[in-house]
């Protein structure tokens with residue numbers, strides 16, 4: 001079994017003007033693709049061949065194999081967090097939970113933006129379900145992912161420079177604001193009802 005680069009859930013120009021076609025072509029077609037290629041190379045002939053992506057992330061230990069597996073997972077998750085007509089405020093059970101725990105969606109947005117912009121260097125900003133069922137906003141460094149510790153991610157923003165440098169240069173804050181206007185809240189809501197951290201994720205694993 002080999003891992004495959006999943007197609008984007010939308011055309012490469014669908015997120016303009018927030019994220020350009022050039023950004024998506026490079027981010028998906030070059031960066032994400034390179035993680036998949038490296039993952040397949042590193043897993044071949046090892047005891048992890050044939051294992052699921054989540055299993056590799058959770059059991060392989062620190063190193064290039066785990067990093068590339070996690071980057072494949074994180075990017076597949078990220079693409080699904082976005083949609084051209086995103087940004088509508090969440091409703092239903094997800095909206096109620098956000099308002100109960102953060103006070104309002106806008107307060108969550110401010111917390112998320114603060115965590116995303118404060119992450120030093122490359123990484124990811126997440127909305128997750130904690131072990132006690134509460135919601136949490138946190139950053140991870142480089143390739144790390146909440147899936148490694150078996151927690152359920154709901155939403156992620158890629159804050160590696162390759163995610164925004166073409167469109168926003170060094171202005172990560174502006175990118176994060178644009179990201180929020182693209183959030184696919186239906187995907188986030190589906191993750192809230194997922195049995196585990198990968199159940200709702202359309203990645204090839």
Ligand code: FE2
Pocket residue numbers: 027031075158160162163
């Ligand atoms: Fe990325």
